[in-house]
Amino acid sequence: MNDSPGQEGRLGVVVKGSLTDGLRVRLDRGVNVEDVRVGRYVTARGKLLRFFAVVSNVSLETSDAYMSAAPPDVSDPFIAEALLGTAAFGALDVEPVLALSNDPLALVEGPQPAKTIPPHFSPVHLASEDDVRLVFGEEDERHFWIGSPLDMETRLCLDVPEFVMRSNGVFGKSGTGKTFLTRLLLAGILQSGAASNLVFDMQSEYGWKGYSEDSREVKGLKQLFPSRVAVFSLDEESSRRRGLTPDYVVRVGLDEVEPEDVQLLRESLSLSDVAADAAYSLQRHFGKSWLAHFLEHPTGDAFRDLAGALSVNERALSTLKNRLSRLKRLKFMDKGSGHDSVGRILQYLDRGMHVVLEFGRYGSDTAAYVLVANLLTRRIYERYQRESEEAMGDEARKPRPLVITIEEAHKFLNPGVASQTTFGAIAREMRKYNVTLLVVDQRPSGIDDEVMSQLGTKLTCLLDNEKDLDAVMTGVSGSRRLRSVLARLESKRQALVFGHAVPMPVVIETREYGSAESYRELGFRDAAELRAQVERETDELFGPDD
Amino acid sequence: MEETANPKQRPDRLGEVVEASTDHFMVHCYELYGAPPLGALVRCGAEGPVYGVVGEVATTSIDPGRRPIARGRDEDTEEDIYRNNPQLSRLLRTEFRALVVGHALDGETMRFLAPRPPRIHAFVYSCGADESQAFTSSLDFLTILLSAPVPSPDDVAASFVRQASLCHPDPHGFLVEAGRELAVLLGRDTLRLSGILRRLSP
Numbered sequence: 001m002n003d004s005p006g007q008e009g010r011l012g013v014v015v016k017g018s019l020t021d022g023l024r025v026r027l028d029r030g031v032n033v034e035d036v037r038v039g040r041y042v043t044a045r046g047k048l049l050r051f052f053a054v055v056s057n058v059s060l061e062t063s064d065a066y067m068s069a070a071p072p073d074v075s076d077p078f079i080a081e082a083l084l085g086t087a088a089f090g091a092l093d094v095e096p097v098l099a100l101s102n103d104p105l106a107l108v109e110g111p112q113p114a115k116t117i118p119p120h121f122s123p124v125h126l127a128s129e130d131d132v133r134l135v136f137g138e139e140d141e142r143h144f145w146i147g148s149p150l151d152m153e154t155r156l157c158l159d160v161p162e163f164v165m166r167s168n169g170v171f172g173k174s175g176t177g178k179t180f181l182t183r184l185l186l187a188g189i190l191q192s193g194a195a196s197n198l199v200f201d202m203q204s205e206y207g208w209k210g211y212s213e214d215s216r217e218v219k220g221l222k223q224l225f226p227s228r229v230a231v232f233s234l235d236e237e238s239s240r241r242r243g244l245t246p247d248y249v250v251r252v253g254l255d256e257v258e259p260e261d262v263q264l265l266r267e268s269l270s271l272s273d274v275a276a277d278a279a280y281s282l283q284r285h286f287g288k289s290w291l292a293h294f295l296e297h298p299t300g301d302a303f304r305d306l307a308g309a310l311s312v313n314e315r316a317l318s319t320l321k322n323r324l325s326r327l328k329r330l331k332f333m334d335k336g337s338g339h340d341s342v343g344r345i346l347q348y349l350d351r352g353m354h355v356v357l358e359f360g361r362y363g364s365d366t367a368a369y370v371l372v373a374n375l376l377t378r379r380i381y382e383r384y385q386r387e388s389e390e391a392m393g394d395e396a397r398k399p400r401p402l403v404i405t406i407e408e409a410h411k412f413l414n415p416g417v418a419s420q421t422t423f424g425a426i427a428r429e430m431r432k433y434n435v436t437l438l439v440v441d442q443r444p445s446g447i448d449d450e451v452m453s454q455l456g457t458k459l460t461c462l463l464d465n466e467k468d469l470d471a472v473m474t475g476v477s478g479s480r481r482l483r484s485v486l487a488r489l490e491s492k493r494q495a496l497v498f499g500h501a502v503p504m505p506v507v508i509e510t511r512e513y514g515s516a517e518s519y520r521e522l523g524f525r526d527a528a529e530l531r532a533q534v535e536r537e538t539d540e541l542f543g544p545d546d
Numbered sequence: 547m548e549e550t551a552n553p554k555q556r557p558d559r560l561g562e563v564v565e566a567s568t569d570h571f572m573v574h575c576y577e578l579y580g581a582p583p584l585g586a587l588v589r590c591g592a593e594g595p596v597y598g599v600v601g602e603v604a605t606t607s608i609d610p611g612r613r614p615i616a617r618g619r620d621e622d623t624e625e626d627i628y629r630n631n632p633q634l635s636r637l638l639r640t641e642f643r644a645l646v647v648g649h650a651l652d653g654e655t656m657r658f659l660a661p662r663p664p665r666i667h668a669f670v671y672s673c674g675a676d677e678s679q680a681f682t683s684s685l686d687f688l689t690i691l692l693s694a695p696v697p698s699p700d701d702v703a704a705s706f707v708r709q710a711s712l713c714h715p716d717p718h719g720f721l722v723e724a725g726r727e728l729a730v731l732l733g734r735d736t737l738r739l740s741g742i743l744r745r746l747s748p
């Protein structure tokens with residue numbers, strides 16, 4: 001009676017349900033409700049099909065409503081034993097997601113989306129390790145292990161080539177493990193070789209050394225994969241202080257700034273619409289070097305004349321000048337226009353390398369982050385767009401897929417600017433030009449709906465703000481029930497993964513990152529091991545030393 | 547009360563059927579006060595027997611028009627009344643109503659009503675421990691007891707289960723199993739269920 005869950009992980013039987021509302025499962029007598037958690041992955045065995053489903057709710061039922069008004073005396077163990085599991089029992093709501101035919105040939109096709117439900121009284125079991133492997137695939141070159149399903153040891157894998165085909169999102173409140181999850185995803189993309197990464201590393205935590213919540217130091221991508229990752233830096237001093245010699249120090253010329261960038265900075269520089277729009281007039285007036293000219297434009301009458309010539313309110317123009325002059329104070333900005341940061345980044349990417357751009361101290365300056373990320377992305381995207389169009393119909397000439405990771409994504413993709421920025425275009429056009437986004441954000445409600453609905457796969461750590469939950473769930477089938485799963489995630493190392501790259505929504509315990517063992521699993525060899533390997537190989541080549 | 551003793555009578559023979567229908571039979575006991583306890587399992591007939599559970603026991607005057615009168619004013623004990631009035635055992639009778647809960651057909655035990663009621667004057671026997679244990683290996687028939695047309699079907703069911711439990715090697719386990727069966731049958735009537743479970747609680 002107490003060996004809960006029951007024989008072979010049996011939980012109960014399907015007692016009612018519908019495809020739209022999910023299935024109701026009555027728990028068997030010996031199964032304790034406390035053993036089944038929301039988000040757990042179960043199977044229902046019908047006559048012709050086997051269904052894969054997610055537990056979306058756990059509830060207590062009584063056969064007679066009066067029992068809740070006058071509970072029987074369960075201090076008597078006999079009465080408790082007789083009633084529990086019979087007249088008072090547990091029930092589950094489960095969401096059938098996939099179905100697999102019992103026909104052995106169907107195994108080749110794999111599970112398909114569930115278009116019907118199992119018949120009455122079909123037995124429901126906890127999913128086995130084999131079930132998970134069958135649905136999510138085994139760890140291989142294509143499938144990257146990102147974690148384990150709730151309460152299971154099985155390695156749950158993400159189909160990386162599918163993943164990078166569309167823009168994706170990692171969401172969650174601050175401190176819920178977004179960064180760790182993102183680090184893993186980047187490592188997965190890197191290992192699979194499915195795409196190149198370009199990471200706008202706001203807090204300098206992906207490239208070289210990061211810190212876990214408990215201030216433990218963890219390795220960055222460059223430390224794990226030194227030959228395949230290049231770290232670019234905006235703030236060389238900060239990089240060197242942390243023991244890293246950046247591969248390239250990025251400089252940005254004032255001439256590279258375009259009116260579109262100013263639009264994005266509207267919020268962080270508190271610019272009015274009129275002031276931000278004036279940038280377009282300035283560009284028409286001064287040409288390519290509009291910003292440098294504008295910032296050096298004399299005050300007084302000359303300035304008034306300029307406002308007149310542009311038909312822009314003088315005060316608005318003056319505000320614009322004041323705010324933009326902040327950019328001049330950023331050390332990585334200068335007057336020149338001959339910097340080839342974009343070229344260098346592209347060079348590395350073309351070689352199949354992955355580039356992490358560290359912001360150092362500028363990470364805390366939103367304006368700097370937004371400006372640089374947008375400016376570089378625009379030009380990189382233009383290149384990809386051109387190359388993709390030239391390669392139309394010729395797969396071999398298509399540029400290597402690129403995944404651009406941005407943090408604080410709502411700054412680039414909020415409804416006010418998403419339609420104008422390059423990031424908005426990338427998110428909407430998806431894989432057309434082989435460039436996709438990995439959006440990392442703690443406030444998904446701040447991101448434009450259209451962009452959110454285009455995200456292929458969403459990995460969501462704990463969110464508790466209603467608006468954020470709504471935003472993440474927009475356009476997802478069964479969202480009402482998934483919401484309850486999402487709102488109950490643990491605050492660390494757990495995420496709900498759903499969308500294109502996983503066949504069904506699943507709650508995962510994120511794979512460990514930070515221990516020596518976890519680095520080894522990712523293919524990292526420390527110096528001693530490398531030395532040993534070199535010696536071994538030398539011995540193999542030349543024979544052991546005498 | 548020993549005057550009715552008959553050497554042909556087996557000790558487990560209780561009496562004879564005096565009224566029968568498909569769902570119950572009335573048994574006239576050979577001995578005054580010789581009825582088995584409420585809830586006891588009895589068997590009627592030797593071949594193709596019908597099983598019944600004692601649902602009601604009564605001792606009355608043989609002549610419905612003549613009620614017994616008090617006789618003990620000058621007696622010391624109750625026993626003295628019977629000793630000094632030996633006619634009483636002839637003027638009074640003990641009867642019980644057995645609720646049909648099953649029958650045997652071709653050697654197999656069926657736990658539902660028999661196709662035909664027992665015959666009048668069929669002998670009725672008490673069931674031994676082995677027979678009770680075998681019959682109660684399944685509790686499918688409990689629903690018959692719960693809906694029986696007797697004054698307190700719940701008491702009958704509870705007494706039956708308690709007695710049957712003593713015939714099983716694990717009486718507690720049997721009680722729990724029966725309690726669960728009752729919880730399913732009476733799941734929609736909490737008050738009744740709680741009452742019956744309290745009667746069963748060891």
